Amino acid sequence: MKKLFTGIACILALSASAQDREITFKEGDWKTQLAAAKKENKIIFFDAYTSWCGPCKMMAKDVFTKNDVADLFNGTFYNVKYDMEKGEGPALKDKYDVKAYPTYLFINGDGEVVHKIVGSMSAQEFITESSKALKPESTAFGLAKKFNAGDHSEATTVAYLEALEKAYESDKMGSVAKTYFDGLPKTSLLEARNWELVQKYLNNPSSQAFAYLYANKAELEKKYEASKVNQYFDMTFMMSVYAVKRSYEKKADLKAPKEITAAIRKLQAARPSKSSASLLAQLDLIEFAGTKQWDKFTAKVEAILADASFPRRNDLVITAANDVVTAAPANYYATAEKWANELQKTANDFSNIQITDLRKRILKKQGKTAEAEAMAAKAMELRKEAGKKGQMTPPIMND
Known part of the structure; x- marks a missing residue:
């Protein structure tokens, strides 16, 4: 009987330890970590967090401690984490343009970001998204190289836009969408497939494609649900004004925001909407405050x-x-x-x-x-x- 209890105790201990795996993070300054990862020929998994971030704590407690997550990361990546408000954190935050928490970066031995994930998610989704770092050509950074090299096919563009959306890169998404849709024949923009993609990704009023669609708003309302057509234009104008304001507040490069501002003024003058007065007033106030x-x-x-x-x-x-x-x-x-x-x-x-x-x-x-x-x-x-x-x-x- 004693041997039986001993055997059961050993099995339970092994079972408990088998369920106790979690991502193991290396410690050290960033320069040392980068050199070590390069020596080991591993991609760095960089957990950018803050002490007050609830979703960061949830991911650390409920996702990083899953066996399949721990096995993938400990066996494949070089894992590091930095509080973005302490030590080297603020400098690394600026270096890698971390804007939200949690942000998960995947960085090669040369210090280049090859993949990026923003926000909390389930363990399975985290595994799926993180695994993309092992195929950099399918990430936002790899797809950027293809797109910037001239591959503006629908397949490459949509994959790139989806990756940017998941990385919370709305400004960049708008720039890519503008390039893609402005390159299409104008009449094709009214087709169902392109209208579907426009609603999802084209958030830039300075786009020629957007101007064409707004000028043909009545035609869109005949072909598609009028309420959704109006919602798309209203939301795009409103979010664009907020984006312009953020640019002024951050003292960023104002070339693109000024183009957007000029486009909104021109479009609203040609075809006033119910929100014209409010939109134009906001743009005036943003410019006055910014200057x-x-x-x-x-x-x-x-x-x-x-x-x-x-x-x-x-x-x-x-x-x-x-x-x-x-x-x-x-x-x-x-x-x-x-x-x-x-x-x-x-x-x-x-x-x-x-x-x-x-x-x-x-x-x-x-x-x-x-x-x-x-x-x-x-x-x-x-x-x-x-x-x-x-x-x-x-x-x-x-x-």
Whole structure:
């Protein structure tokens, strides 16, 4: 009997250890890791994470500890991980343009990224996506070489666009889609297959193909579901305006954003949409803020605020007020406070929370810490009350 129990105990111990495998990460500075990986002729698996990232923790706990995941990575890749906010992390974040967490990079011995994955996923999906790094020609980076060398076939282009989408490279995706669709015969853009691909990938209003489709919007509405046609154009314009704003805020190369801005203005002038006034106002405000023309910025907001029928008036003014607090000189804070007072008169619960958050940010910028904390507590209470009513609440603005 004793031998039986001993045997069972050994089996259970072996079973437990068999289920205990996980990705093993090497430690050391980046230069040393890169040299070691090159010596071993292995692709580096680079886990770019932060200590506060929930999805990063989930992947480490629930995916990296799966046997099939551990076996693939420990047997195939040279595994490293860096907190993007500590030590070498910030420099590596900039070097490899990490924008979201978790980001998983696959890097060859020469320090070149051959594959990239962004976001959390199941173990099986993680294995599938990671395995693509072993065939670099099928990754976004390998497909880029084919596309840039002149292979603009549908097969190569769609594979490249799909890879860019999974890598959260929306700006690059827009540039590739523009090149591809602008190279097609214009009338073919109205065909079902191309219209399907356009809706998924063509997000650049400066594209000639986009201009042709917008000019033929009525024809598209006859052939396809009108609501989806309108949704595509409305969403593309809106997201493009946000992209332009991000470029100004990052002080990036403004050549492409300025082309997009000019295209939106031209298209909206030729064929105004329901959102024309709002789109054009946003573009004006983005340009004024980006070029530090704060007097023109405030005058534009005052005009919007004075027009009670202006489309998306409250959203535009609240966003503009937050932009003032974020980037304008301190003497403009009082103007933002004045806008908040005016909006407060007719604010619904959602806007009221936004205005309270705005007041908190103004107080904090003014060094009134106690008042800012009290305003933050008030905003939290308003969120709780809205939650009890089953209402949506706005995200909390960073200070």
